[in-house]
Amino acid sequence: MRKEVGDELQRILPQVVKPQRYLGGELNSAEKDWESVQVRYLFAFPDVYEVGMSHLGLQILYGLVNRRPDMLMERVFAPWTDMERFMREARLPLFGLESGRPMKEYDCIGFTLQYELSFTNVLNMLSLGDIPLWADERDNTCPLVIAGGPCASNPEPAAPFIDAFVLGDGEEVQLELLETVAAHRRVRNGAQDRDALLRELAGIPGVYVPSFYQPEYENGVLTRVSRIIPEAPARVTRRIIPDLETAFFPVKPLIPYIEVVHDRMVLELFRGCVRGCRFCQAGMIYRPVRERSLETLLGQARDLALNTGHHEISLTSLSSSDYSCIPELVKTLVGDFEERHIGVSLSSLRADAFSVHLAREIQKIRKTGLTFAPEAGTQRLRDIINKGVTEADITQAVDAAVQSGWRQIKLYFMMGLPGETMADIEGIVQLCEKILSEHPKRGVRITVSVSNFVPKAHTPFQWCGQDAQANLMEKQQFLRQKFRGRKIVYHYHDAATSLLEAVFARGDRRLAKVLHEAWRRGSRFDGWTELFNWEAWQGAFEAFGLDPEVLAGARFEEDQCLPWDHLDYGVDKVFLREEYRRAADGRTTPDCRRGECAGCGLCGRLDTSHVLWGAAGS
Amino acid sequence: MILRMKYRKTEAGRYLSHLDMARTIERTFRRAELPLVFSAGFNPHPKISFASALAVGVTSDGEYLDAELSELCRAEGVPALADKISRAAPKVIELLALMEIRKPERSLSAVINRARYLITLPSADPAGLARSKAAAAKLLEFETLSLKQPQGKNLRPWLYELSISVKDRQVVLDMLTETGQAGNLKPQDVLTLLNDECRANLDKPWLIHREGLYTQTGGGLRTPMDL
Numbered sequence: 142m143r144k145e146v147g148d149e150l151q152r153i154l155p156q157v158v159k160p161q162r163y164l165g166g167e168l169n170s171a172e173k174d175w176e177s178v179q180v181r182y183l184f185a186f187p188d189v190y191e192v193g194m195s196h197l198g199l200q201i202l203y204g205l206v207n208r209r210p211d212m213l214m215e216r217v218f219a220p221w222t223d224m225e226r227f228m229r230e231a232r233l234p235l236f237g238l239e240s241g242r243p244m245k246e247y248d249c250i251g252f253t254l255q256y257e258l259s260f261t262n263v264l265n266m267l268s269l270g271d272i273p274l275w276a277d278e279r280d281n282t283c284p285l286v287i288a289g290g291p292c293a294s295n296p297e298p299a300a301p302f303i304d305a306f307v308l309g310d311g312e313e314v315q316l317e318l319l320e321t322v323a324a325h326r327r328v329r330n331g332a333q334d335r336d337a338l339l340r341e342l343a344g345i346p347g348v349y350v351p352s353f354y355q356p357e358y359e360n361g362v363l364t365r366v367s368r369i370i371p372e373a374p375a376r377v378t379r380r381i382i383p384d385l386e387t388a389f390f391p392v393k394p395l396i397p398y399i400e401v402v403h404d405r406m407v408l409e410l411f412r413g414c415v416r417g418c419r420f421c422q423a424g425m426i427y428r429p430v431r432e433r434s435l436e437t438l439l440g441q442a443r444d445l446a447l448n449t450g451h452h453e454i455s456l457t458s459l460s461s462s463d464y465s466c467i468p469e470l471v472k473t474l475v476g477d478f479e480e481r482h483i484g485v486s487l488s489s490l491r492a493d494a495f496s497v498h499l500a501r502e503i504q505k506i507r508k509t510g511l512t513f514a515p516e517a518g519t520q521r522l523r524d525i526i527n528k529g530v531t532e533a534d535i536t537q538a539v540d541a542a543v544q545s546g547w548r549q550i551k552l553y554f555m556m557g558l559p560g561e562t563m564a565d566i567e568g569i570v571q572l573c574e575k576i577l578s579e580h581p582k583r584g585v586r587i588t589v590s591v592s593n594f595v596p597k598a599h600t601p602f603q604w605c606g607q608d609a610q611a612n613l614m615e616k617q618q619f620l621r622q623k624f625r626g627r628k629i630v631y632h633y634h635d636a637a638t639s640l641l642e643a644v645f646a647r648g649d650r651r652l653a654k655v656l657h658e659a660w661r662r663g664s665r666f667d668g669w670t671e672l673f674n675w676e677a678w679q680g681a682f683e684a685f686g687l688d689p690e691v692l693a694g695a696r697f698e699e700d701q702c703l704p705w706d707h708l709d710y711g712v713d714k715v716f717l718r719e720e721y722r723r724a725a726d727g728r729t730t731p732d733c734r735r736g737e738c739a740g741c742g743l744c745g746r747l748d749t750s751h752v753l754w755g756a757a758g759s
Numbered sequence: 760m761i762l763r764m765k766y767r768k769t770e771a772g773r774y775l776s777h778l779d780m781a782r783t784i785e786r787t788f789r790r791a792e793l794p795l796v797f798s799a800g801f802n803p804h805p806k807i808s809f810a811s812a813l814a815v816g817v818t819s820d821g822e823y824l825d826a827e828l829s830e831l832c833r834a835e836g837v838p839a840l841a842d843k844i845s846r847a848a849p850k851v852i853e854l855l856a857l858m859e860i861r862k863p864e865r866s867l868s869a870v871i872n873r874a875r876y877l878i879t880l881p882s883a884d885p886a887g888l889a890r891s892k893a894a895a896a897k898l899l900e901f902e903t904l905s906l907k908q909p910q911g912k913n914l915r916p917w918l919y920e921l922s923i924s925v926k927d928r929q930v931v932l933d934m935l936t937e938t939g940q941a942g943n944l945k946p947q948d949v950l951t952l953l954n955d956e957c958r959a960n961l962d963k964p965w966l967i968h969r970e971g972l973y974t975q976t977g978g979g980l981r982t983p984m985d986l
């Protein structure tokens with residue numbers, strides 16, 4: 142780390158919470174020679190260290206870029222408010238953890254946009270790095286600012302702040318982008334010609350350069366987003382890694398010293414999910430299903446255990462019990478790791494008995510509760526959202542869990558779903574009561590968590606508006622009263638936060654000024670309840686005469702131009718519309734993994750297909 | 760077999776808590792493929808016991824732990840095990856010595872009763888240095904010392920040595936204090952007392968370093984490695 146930064150930190154760090162957040166130096170961190178590489182990349186995670194370091198994508202890119210001798214990648218996280226204050230007072234610019242270099246000295250800064258509520262942190266980090274916030278105010282001395290992650294599927298509200306977005310799987314395109322930056326600077330003796338560079342980047346498949354696309358409005362309604370240079374594709378298609386078997390996986394990840402959100406090894410069983418839940422963005426934008434083979438996963442698990450020393454391994458993916466070799470995988474891992482007291486955990490279990498049997502296999506002691514996500518309280522509504530879980534599945538799952546010794550059951554639901562009535566909200570209560578009454582003697586405790594539905598881009602519900610705030614609050618109160626005094630713990634989410642998410646999830650470029658204004662009024666860490674500043678946001682919307690409730694609740698017409706129409710994630714808009722219609726009729730659409738193709742158009746158009754290795758899975 | 764290890768918490772690990780260090784050490788042992796012995800019960804954890812917890816912000820050249828390993832690894836020999844640990848250790852810890860011990864009658868934390876600290880202060884002018892030295896001498900003259908007025912615990916008996924010198928153009932405070940089960944005098948408290956009771960005006964930051972942990976016996980200070 143640079144001496145000036147080090148000296149300043151020595152003074153500041155004793156005064157902030159969790160100083161280690163700002164120090165790096167973890168096992169497997171890369172300290173590469175700045176001068177001997179061709180391109181210096183700073184990965185910026187717009188949340189605190191503990192959140193960012195739990196993100197698999199960071200570990201993948203870090204390993205991928207740093208194994209290249211001609212590239213280096215360093216990390217920076219959003220400084221907590223105490224640290225921000227000291228940094229601003231001391232005029233200490235935001236720096237990369239590995240070398241302590243100010244953000245401005247890197248060739249490229251890459252943000253990952255995991256959730257809408259981190260957008261203000263992106264602005265704040267740029268500001269702390271002394272980089273002009275608006276892309277069109279940056280000159281040739283500024284680093285290139287790129288962004289990726291799920292929110293890049295509708296990046297329009299953040300588009301004026303970002304030079305280029307990377308759509309889809311980052312593994313290949315990230316390297317191509319950095320190679321392009323390196324080559325660009327090489328022929329210019331290290332200098333950069335922004336306009337020329339952006340044109341070069343626009344030619345890389347999967348790279349979206351928003352300044353080359355012009356939105357057009359008529360009477361305040363978006364009518365078109367068209368390219369303004371011929372080099373830019375009319376629609377940018379997301380990148381897909383067709384085969385995860387050969388894709389890079391970080392078996393030597395960074396190992397944080399301080400406790401992070403997920404302190405464990407991670408195995409990525411597969412990418413993509415085609416269960417087809419109609420509210421779920423991940424289920425649309427990560428298609429098709431691409432599994433890793435059992436052998437590959439077992440090898441990675443062994444390497445991880447040896448390289449990390451962690452005592453827990455988490456099997457993750459969008460729906461882990463769907464992995465086609467899951468029984469063998471779980472059995473082998475539990476057997477291999479038992480003696481060393483390495484625990485195995487499964488994320489995202491389906492609500493069925495098969496999943497409970499898996500959970501029983503790995504959780505010899507029923508320490509933590511089991512979590513299921515029926516998402517809706519009645520079969521009618523579960524069919525509308527295509528959840529594919531029946532009441533019998535749920536009660537059988539709970540039966541199996543209780544019989545195996547679990548007493549704590551957590552159930553996740555959503556409220557405000559399209560087509561929902563009060564009967565569906567009551568259905569949540571009835572389902573819980575049914576579970577309790579079926580196990581009267583066992584002391585079963587239920588925790589119910591109900592989040593607010595946020596319509597997302599590239600899903601069949603992208604045309605729907607969000608339920609009104611007053612309705613959401615009424616439903617929340619209704620449930621609170623119903624659950625009062627029961628053996629049921631009830632949690633719900635702040636409606637204002639969900640409103641903000643909804644505004645940005647389907648917003649267009651005109652929201653950038655609101656984002657900027659909210660940041661200027663002090664908004665940051667919007668996802669953190671203790672820092673969420675609704676007054677700042679209200680003020681920002683008012684400043685531009687906008688009503689967030691109107692924006693979030695807006696229904697889009699079938700033929701209306703959507704802000705993300707020029708971004709192609711592979712699934713046909715026609716298919717999404719058909720799914721929307723089927724939802725209205727309460728008709729379900731089956732999983733296409735083994736059965737019939739549901740016709741989303743992705744496999745044919747992007748020349749890819751599901752990769753499955755076994756026959757099992759729930 | 761039981762191994763006693765002496766290690767350093769380096770500058771890179773200054774801001775780690777005791778729990779962070781404990782986790783880091785367990786992971787290091789796992790990476791070194793040491794056959795750790797686990798406790799029985801619902802939540803088995805490796806049998807590693809520490810001499811003393813070290814606070815956030817403090818580095819050390821003399822930390823100790825005892826770790827129980829399966830007899831299986833005896834054949835490897837202590838030097839080979841030490842080598843494995845060193846190679847698996849991240850830069851916040853450095854192995855200084857490793858030896859096999861017989862099962863101790865009392866735990867490490869029960870036998871430790873002294874700690875020596877070196878505190879580096881921001882460089883002072885000659886007047887400041889003289890003032891600090893005078894303050895240190897004055898502090899030792901008190902018969903009772905307490906942080907909370909009027910009736911706090913008397914800390915004076917736990918302060919055995921205190922001196923101030925200049926090393927490498929830096930002002931360094933050297934103190935020997937009581938630590939362990941009979942009582943604990945934190946170096947920060949001595950610094951606070953110097954400022955509050957003797958007007959030493961010691962500027963921050965105070966870079967605190969633990970020089971070592973000892974057992975005071977009839978024959979003087981001994982480290983856990985010579986017990």
Ligand code: SF4
Nearest residue numbers: 733738739740741744
């Ligand atoms: S194209 Fe057919 S098989 Fe492929 S993901 Fe879409 S629905 Fe499934």
